[in-house]
Structure formats: structure tokens, C-alpha cells
Amino acid sequence: MNLIQEDWVSKYKSDExxxxxxxxxxxxxxxxxxxNAINIDIHSGQEFIDAIENLDKNNNYYVYCRSGMRSAKACEIMNQLGFENAYNLEGGITEWDGEIIQP
Known part of the structure; x- marks a missing residue:
């Protein structure tokens, strides 16, 4: 499901x-x-699938990338793997106006 930033953030913040x-x-x-983001590169092929399959399907996933395209694809893949709640951040981190953590 695609969500604009405002909806993505409000849903995320109220989601245990x-x-x-x-x-x-x-x-x-x-x-x-x-x-608090975890990084799993969608371009890593089978490694991406394996890592996703190891995630807890009972959680709700708020997914983003640079512009929203890769994360939309990741949400599709997650849905196919049985994840019911994967939310794509429309516009990605490029349009993010919240805090960005510098490692």
C-alpha cells in the first residue's frame, strides 16, 4: 500500500x-x-528474498527507498511472500522532511 509521508509517519508512530x-x-x-531503519538491499537478489523471509510476518513494515519505486516493488514482493502489512513511502527519502540519521 502506498502512503504519503504524513500518513506513513502517523501510522508508523501509532503502530506497536x-x-x-x-x-x-x-x-x-x-x-x-x-x-530505526533496517537495511536490506532489494538489488541483492536471492539474499533480499532470504532476508525478507526471515522477518516476522506479524509485524507491520514501513518501507522506503530513494524515490519510492524500489520500495513499491519490495512491498509487492513482501505481499507475495505472505506479508499482509507493507507500506510504501511515496516519494522516498528524497522527499522526506523528517529527521535523517547520519551514520
Whole structure:
């Protein structure tokens, strides 16, 4: 499900089962990320699938990338793998106006 930033943030903040998932490359992630995000690179192929399959399907995933395209694809993949709640951040971190953590 695609959500604009305002909805993504309000849903995330009120969700006790929320997990923020960054699907960009490690290099992109190291340039700055949204607080508490875990990084699983969607371009890592089978490694991405394996890592996603190891996540708890009972949690709700708030997924983002640079512009919202890769994260939309990641949400589709997650839905196919049985995740019921994967929320894509429209516009990605490029349009993010919240805090960005610098590693």
C-alpha cells in the first residue's frame, strides 16, 4: 500500500508492531537513513528474498527507498511472500522532511 509521508509517519508512530525497512544499497543507506531503519538491499537478489523471509510476518513494515519505486516493488514482493502489512513511502527519502540519521 502506498502512503504519503504524513500518513506513513502517523501510522508508523501509532503502530506497536512497526518496523522501518530501507531497501536501498548499503552505500545509499550510509549516506543517511530514517531513524530505526533496517537495511536490506532489494538489488541483492536471492539474499533480499532470504532476508525478507526471515522477518516476522506479524509485524507491520514501513518501507522506503530513494524515490519510492524500489520500495513499491519490495512491498509487492513482501505481499507475495505472505506479508499482509507493507507500506510504501511515496516519494522516498528524497522527499522526506523528517529527521535523517547520519551514520
Amino acid at each position: 508492531k512497526a518496523v522501518v525497512l530501507d531497501v536501498r544499497t548499503e552505500d545509499e543507506f550510509n549516506e543517511g537513513f530514517i531513524a
